[in-house]
Amino acid sequence: MKRWLISENGNFYKACLHLHTTLSDGDFTPEEVKQKYVDAGYSILAFTDHDIFIPHNDFSDEKFLAINSHEIEVSEYLFKPNRYHKTYHLNFYAKDRNATMTPVFSEKRVYIGESPKYVTEEMKKTDVWACYSVRSINEVIRIANENGFFVTYNHPVWSLQNYADYAGLEGLWGIEVWNTGCVREGMPDTTVPFDDLLRQGKDVFPICSDDSHVADDFFGGWTMVKADSLDYDDVIKALLAGNFYSSTGPEIYELSLEDKVLTVKTNEIANIRVVSDWRAPGTKTHTPEREGDVFVTRIPLKIYRENYRAKMVYGAKDSYFRLEINGRDGKRAYTPAYRFRDFPELYQ
Numbered sequence: 317m318k319r320w321l322i323s324e325n326g327n328f329y330k331a332c333l334h335l336h337t338t339l340s341d342g343d344f345t346p347e348e349v350k351q352k353y354v355d356a357g358y359s360i361l362a363f364t365d366h367d368i369f370i371p372h373n374d375f376s377d378e379k380f381l382a383i384n385s386h387e388i389e390v391s392e393y394l395f396k397p398n399r400y401h402k403t404y405h406l407n408f409y410a411k412d413r414n415a416t417m418t419p420v421f422s423e424k425r426v427y428i429g430e431s432p433k434y435v436t437e438e439m440k441k442t443d444v445w446a447c448y449s450v451r452s453i454n455e456v457i458r459i460a461n462e463n464g465f466f467v468t469y470n471h472p473v474w475s476l477q478n479y480a481d482y483a484g485l486e487g488l489w490g491i492e493v494w495n496t497g498c499v500r501e502g503m504p505d506t507t508v509p510f511d512d513l514l515r516q517g518k519d520v521f522p523i524c525s526d527d528s529h530v531a532d533d534f535f536g537g538w539t540m541v542k543a544d545s546l547d548y549d550d551v552i553k554a555l556l557a558g559n560f561y562s563s564t565g566p567e568i569y570e571l572s573l574e575d576k577v578l579t580v581k582t583n584e585i586a587n588i589r590v591v592s593d594w595r596a597p598g599t600k601t602h603t604p605e606r607e608g609d610v611f612v613t614r615i616p617l618k619i620y621r622e623n624y625r626a627k628m629v630y631g632a633k634d635s636y637f638r639l640e641i642n643g644r645d646g647k648r649a650y651t652p653a654y655r656f657r658d659f660p661e662l663y664q
């Protein structure tokens with residue numbers, strides 16, 4: 317039986333899940349940002365202005381969806397020289413389009429841009445009390461999750477963070493593996509924190525975003541969401557289910573598993589790398605075959621349990637695999653990670 321890792325049904329919608337407007341420190345108004353992305357073929361934008369939660373449901377129609385969201389930061393600069401401070405940046409996305417308030421909010425930055433006029437007395441009472449520690453950040457994430465928000469951990473490299481800062485985080489939905497604004501600033505993200513979390517058994521999704529502040533940040537990294545429609549609930553359902561991939565270029569048309577073989581259909585690419593939590597031979601590169609206009613890569617997922625060290629190709633049941641699709645221009649797409657335990661047919 318064929319299993320679809322990215323759903324067969326539905327439509328792909330192009331999304332940017334991290335951006336800024338004049339409501340915080342972006343160069344463009346929310347209306348201008350929407351127009352730029354719509355003109356570039358996007359259908360979904362999450363407005364993640366810093367430290368202020370302003371729903372944009374009035375932007376949504378049959379061709380466009382605004383996801384209500386915001387970004388907070390918790391920094392250690394009170395304790396260290398300003399230049400070297402680390403910082404946690406997290407995005408919070410409302411599962412319910414009618415959410416009018418965020419459970420986690422800091423008023424310290426609402427004085428930038430055009431945001432002050434939106435700041436209500438209710439918001440001012442919900443100041444983030446977090447300090448720079450894993451324990452405190454986990455409390456923020458927990459509160460957000462309990463109140464109907466899901467959370468992305470943003471740009472660890474730009475934030476000067478390392479394993480000690482993120483390995484203990486709990487309850488994350490996503491992690492940025494690409495952030496165009498951070499690339500512009502010379503601090504490109506990597507997949508190291510993503511794999512570090514996966515190797516601990518924490519299921520997080522890879523996100524490519526723009527974090528658009530200025531014109532140069534637009535259209536560098538995005539998420540292709542496969543949803544039944546552009547309705548808020550359908551898109552949130554698809555995001556929470558991992559029914560998407562993220563990319564800086566390559567396109568994925570199909571990702572399915574049948575008879576222990578993964579089939580990946582893409583546009584023209586260079587190769588596909590399978591990443592697992594095992595060293596070689598768990599991580600392998602596969603070259604595609606051209607079939608008409610589509611490139612097709614068939615990847616056998618072999619399980620050899622009888623001789624773990626010598627023969628294991630892809631791993632034990634708690635192991636995962638994920639794909640990186642590499643374009644000829646060096647651009648890359650990232651699938652979610654999948655746990656072998658969810659595919660019992662591989663062990664028969």
Ligand SMILES: [Zn+2]
Pocket residue numbers: 387405470471
């Ligand atoms: Zn940020």
Ligand SMILES: [Zn+2]
Pocket residue numbers: 334335336364387527
């Ligand atoms: Zn940001």
